[in-house]
Amino acid sequence: MPSSVMPTPRKGDGRQSPAAVSAVRLRKAYGDKTVLDGIDLAVPAGTVFALLGPNGAGKTTAVKILSTLITADGGQAHVAGHDLAANPQAARAAIGVTGQFSAVDGLITGEENMFLMADLHHLPKREGRRVAAELLERFDLTEAAKKPASTYSGGMKRRLDIAMTLVGSPQIIFLDEPTTGLDPRARHNMWQIIRELVSDGVTVFLTTQYLDEADELADRIAVLNDGRIAAEGSAEELKRLIPGGHVRLRFSDPTAYQSAASTLREATRDDEALALQIPSDGSQRELRSILDRLDSAGIEADELTVHTPDLDDVFFALTTAGTPDKTKEDVR
Numbered sequence: 001m002p003s004s005v006m007p008t009p010r011k012g013d014g015r016q017s018p019a020a021v022s023a024v025r026l027r028k029a030y031g032d033k034t035v036l037d038g039i040d041l042a043v044p045a046g047t048v049f050a051l052l053g054p055n056g057a058g059k060t061t062a063v064k065i066l067s068t069l070i071t072a073d074g075g076q077a078h079v080a081g082h083d084l085a086a087n088p089q090a091a092r093a094a095i096g097v098t099g100q101f102s103a104v105d106g107l108i109t110g111e112e113n114m115f116l117m118a119d120l121h122h123l124p125k126r127e128g129r130r131v132a133a134e135l136l137e138r139f140d141l142t143e144a145a146k147k148p149a150s151t152y153s154g155g156m157k158r159r160l161d162i163a164m165t166l167v168g169s170p171q172i173i174f175l176d177e178p179t180t181g182l183d184p185r186a187r188h189n190m191w192q193i194i195r196e197l198v199s200d201g202v203t204v205f206l207t208t209q210y211l212d213e214a215d216e217l218a219d220r221i222a223v224l225n226d227g228r229i230a231a232e233g234s235a236e237e238l239k240r241l242i243p244g245g246h247v248r249l250r251f252s253d254p255t256a257y258q259s260a261a262s263t264l265r266e267a268t269r270d271d272e273a274l275a276l277q278i279p280s281d282g283s284q285r286e287l288r289s290i291l292d293r294l295d296s297a298g299i300e301a302d303e304l305t306v307h308t309p310d311l312d313d314v315f316f317a318l319t320t321a322g323t324p325d326k327t328k329e330d331v332r
């Protein structure tokens, strides 16, 4: 099984950027069922990190541990620079959590939910009202503010949940499956909200079962399978881990096409389209080698495209291999 621990992105001065969330050999079991079997994570501050995995992989458990809702059985974790075992309150003060354990109370209005959060954060009454109004406006909930939250749509509830989380100005936000059950418009709306949070400097740790969501939002993705991190990296790095990638060269001149085909003998030919397909991981090194061979033969292609496998391929390769009882359908 391919596995990689990629280096954390570096800042311009060459130093490692500080991790907002880090975990080393994190373990958790319920009875004799091991849910997290020693996972390592590092999330640089100001980035989006996606923990991707099928149902039951342990994503929520990881979020619950990192957001101090439950404790791990083993390993260490730091959140916003605080050791979770030694100083969970300090970590708690720096984070916001939304998701499957939403804080929204359906019996009271959106506005009242916001006031409640302001009270929890000990904001003076006036300040609390100002912050609540501002956030309700920002999340397009002003009109619905005086209606009971139970009447809100799924998308509105999620927005209210995030607005409530932001009352405490968290540096790090955990979003557990933020778009599960939302319609496409509400999903895109949520993606936009997440991007805005990050541009405000917040670190986002999200869990998702959706590959396109991780691909769209995350700087780095960890694939969780069977309690272990099966692979970690940017979407592009993960796509390069599995076979299926290729480079396609297209020619308009049949003579150039023939010369290229005899130069690149490993290529699959498409004589009709005058195109050659060469297996490749799409890396700079492999591309250079193909181009060097064409150059030495004096051949120029009219079009060169690099095809990498998509994240679906990666996900299926990493989460079904070795578990023959599972089919692609099980893991969505």
Ligand SMILES: Nc1ncnc2c1ncn2[C@@H]1O[C@H](COP(=O)(O)OP(=O)(O)OP(=O)(O)O)[C@@H](O)[C@H]1O
Pocket: 030, 035, 053, 054, 055, 056, 057, 058, 059, 060, 061, 062, 209
């Ligand atoms: N309190 C608990 N007691 C016993 N088993 C639990 C408990 N919480 C979770 N589990 C089990 O741990 C495993 C991982 O659960 P978890 O909720 O972390 O998965 P997940 O990746 O978030 O899945 P989903 O996408 O379905 O939410 C599951 O098999 C679940 O049944």
